[in-house]
Amino acid sequence: MADDISFVEQSDVADADHGDVARPKESQRDPVMLRERLGVWLTGVQGADAMIEDLRIPSANGMSSETILFDARWSGQVHRLVARVAPLAESDPVFATYDLDRQYAVMRRVAETTEVPVPALFWSEPDPGPLGSPFFVMERIDGVIPPDVMPYTFGSWVTEASDDDRALLERSAVETIAAIHATPVDDDLLEAPGDGETPLRAHVRRLRSFYEWAGDGHPRSPLIERAFGWLDDNIPAESAAALSWGDARIGNMIFDEFRPVAVLDWEMACLGPRELDLGWTIFLHRFFQDITEMAGLPGLPHFLGRARVAEIYREATGYEVRDLDFYITYASIIHAVIMYRIQIRAIAFGHATVPDDPDDMIMHRATVDAMIAGTYWADEDDEGSGS
Numbered sequence: 001m002a003d004d005i006s007f008v009e010q011s012d013v014a015d016a017d018h019g020d021v022a023r024p025k026e027s028q029r030d031p032v033m034l035r036e037r038l039g040v041w042l043t044g045v046q047g048a049d050a051m052i053e054d055l056r057i058p059s060a061n062g063m064s065s066e067t068i069l070f071d072a073r074w075s076g077q078v079h080r081l082v083a084r085v086a087p088l089a090e091s092d093p094v095f096a097t098y099d100l101d102r103q104y105a106v107m108r109r110v111a112e113t114t115e116v117p118v119p120a121l122f123w124s125e126p127d128p129g130p131l132g133s134p135f136f137v138m139e140r141i142d143g144v145i146p147p148d149v150m151p152y153t154f155g156s157w158v159t160e161a162s163d164d165d166r167a168l169l170e171r172s173a174v175e176t177i178a179a180i181h182a183t184p185v186d187d188d189l190l191e192a193p194g195d196g197e198t199p200l201r202a203h204v205r206r207l208r209s210f211y212e213w214a215g216d217g218h219p220r221s222p223l224i225e226r227a228f229g230w231l232d233d234n235i236p237a238e239s240a241a242a243l244s245w246g247d248a249r250i251g252n253m254i255f256d257e258f259r260p261v262a263v264l265d266w267e268m269a270c271l272g273p274r275e276l277d278l279g280w281t282i283f284l285h286r287f288f289q290d291i292t293e294m295a296g297l298p299g300l301p302h303f304l305g306r307a308r309v310a311e312i313y314r315e316a317t318g319y320e321v322r323d324l325d326f327y328i329t330y331a332s333i334i335h336a337v338i339m340y341r342i343q344i345r346a347i348a349f350g351h352a353t354v355p356d357d358p359d360d361m362i363m364h365r366a367t368v369d370a371m372i373a374g375t376y377w378a379d380e381d382d383e384g385s386g387s
């Protein structure tokens with residue numbers, strides 16, 4: 001996740017002159033070494049005739065895990081595969097804990113119980129031995145993804161599509177999210193809330209402890225702390241919980257002919273009200289749209305609007321979405337905490353400096369402020385007031 005944030009580089013910086021500061025080493029993954037190690041592992045799980053034919057590490061990668069694209073041959077057939085690798089512990093990962101095997105289990109559950117397009121799963125390797133950290137291997141899916149860098153709103157296949165095609169993308173993406181929510185999760189697949197706690201309150205509690213962990217010993221964000229107060233005062237009564245995809249946004253879907261053919265990136269999956277995913281989807285579009293408007297470009301002001309998303313969701317499920325504005329605001333706050341953590345990490349690595357106002361670490365601070373104040377939405381037509 002968080003691959004929309006392009007201003008933080010994960011490059012390894014020479015650590016000689018900053019010996020006291022933790023240094024990221026994650027980019028030291030060398031494709032030649034990886035190919036060798038992955039090849040050894042593959043013959044172990046698939047048989048002696050298995051071999052890697054091609055391997056590359058895409059440059060526009062997310063920051064919390066690594067993706068390796070490779071082709072492997074066995075039994076006379078070439079398989080086009082992707083390995084998703086957990087972050088190396090010594091890279092000071094964005095998230096305090098990372099359970100890749102659970103992501104794999106969630107994807108498997110969704111694949112087995114719904115029509116949601118999930119890449120076929122091959123293996124999950126929880127042993128950090130073979131590649132340095134756990135990984136899983138899935139099928140590689142062809143198609144196009146709305147880009148994060150530069151955001152698709154600046155000019156991309158999404159903006160260039162016809163209105164009808166874009167409406168199809170919007171509808172099929174929301175319908176896919178609705179289908180995810182039908183996944184049965186009435187067992188211990190996902191972390192249960194505490195005694196007497198609702199899934200939403202558990203979600204807020206985990207976000208707060210993530211913030212406390214990220215901010216320990218660092219300048220605090222008054223905006224985030226105010227936002228937690230707002231959450232306490234405004235948390236709504238919630239509907240029955242469902243499987244929440246987590247990083248629910250069109251930038252984590254692969255499309256073909258404007259329909260999702262793969263749903264990726266399950267690391268934020270959890271138990272939660274359905275509106276969590278809808279709020280995140282709408283907010284992430286608004287995040288990109290606001291940046292686009294600040295750059296003087298039109299973007300897609302009506303795309304993934306609140307009323308439209310709620311209507312598509314109702315048509316797909318019969319469920320009436322509630323308190324959507326709360327969940328959009330909550331998404332802006334979650335995103336603020338993730339940005340804060342990423343900036344704190346960048347400062348620790350010497351890639352950024354502490355701003356005079358710590359809230360400046362949050363690129364969309366004006367949006368969070370306006371959403372909390374209830375002044376963000378300019379009109380009924382879902383256009384933001386800008387920020």
Ligand SMILES: Nc1ncnc2c1ncn2[C@@H]1O[C@H](COP(=O)(O)OP(=O)(O)O)[C@@H](O)[C@H]1O
Binds near residue numbers: 062065082138251264
């Ligand atoms: N199964 C797959 N098939 C094709 N491409 C994939 C697949 N999984 C990941 N990718 C590529 O890797 C990128 C990052 O994957 P994603 O799961 O979103 O991880 P993250 O954003 O956490 O790095 C995707 O945007 C896509 O380009």
Ligand SMILES: [Mg+2]
Binds near residue numbers: 001251264265
């Ligand atoms: Mg992603």
